[in-house]
Amino acid sequence: MANRRCLHALARHWPSLRPVSTAQKLHSSTLNAFYSSDLVHFDFPPTSHYAHQRHFHSLNPVRSETFRFFSSETKDSDEEEDEDEDDGEEDESEEDGDRGELGNADTNRAQSPEEKEQEAEAIGYKVIGRVDPSEHLFKKWEPVFAVVQIGSHQFKVTNGDAIYTEKLKYCDINDKLILNKVLMLGSTSQTVIGRPTLLDAAVHAVVEEHALDAKVIIFKKKRRKNYRRTKGHRQELTRLRITDIQGIEKPQKAKVAA
Secondary structure (H helix, E strand, O other): OHHHHHHHHHHHHHHHHOOOOHHHHHHHHHHHHHHHOOOOOOOOOHHHHHHHHHHHHHHOOOOOOOOOOOOOOOOOHHHHHHHHHHHHHHHHHHHHHHHHHHHHHHHOOOOOHHHHHHHHHHHOEEEEEEOOOOOOOOOOOOOEEEEEEEOOEEEEEEOOOEEEEEOOOOOOOOEEEEEOOEEEEEEOOOEEEOOOOOOOOEEEEEEEEEEEOOOEEEEEEEOOOOEEEEEEEOOEEEEEEEEEEEOOOOOOOOOOOO
16 A cells, blocks of 8 residues: 555656756747847737737746646545455456356256266265156155265155255156165164165155245454445255165064964
């Protein structure tokens, strides 16, 4: 900031500090002597006094007047810092806009079914079809649990549970899914732990709803900088209903003697 103020002061005082060459001094002195001599007479009407002055000033290449630029607006150092921060924020917003345009160009590209299937498998699920109204998917509760991973989150589920995950892109309501990233299975008689997953295990689920989570307020502030930003966010969620857990022996109920 000090460098900027020095440059402004130098720009204001530069006309008075500018060096004048000897040739310009001699030329100006000869012109002044010529105009002040009695041999030269100019007859101007009294109404053209200002035109006469303008004419003589235009003939003189070296002007003794010094121009100073005044400003009625005074800016403090804090205001200048705020302007610099605003410029930085505008540059960051422009860069973010450019990145957003590039990201939109990538997302607008149509993906093939194979690419969608690979991306869904990387997240941890696979779509196997729609629910048939004649099917009886929901079974009675069984004493078996599983730990599954969907995206970056892990859930401990049993038969009949409902879980909320981040929105799954390539599935619709009433789609049947297989959650293939099973980390652990357990029952009353045994526990199976994967390294890191169990290849023969699978958890079946049905998509029930795509919804929005409660709004979260994001507030940012920088003190003494007049910087306040308030934003709201609602996370998109998908509700899954667990229908079956496979890959472990399920305990059988003991028959009651008559």
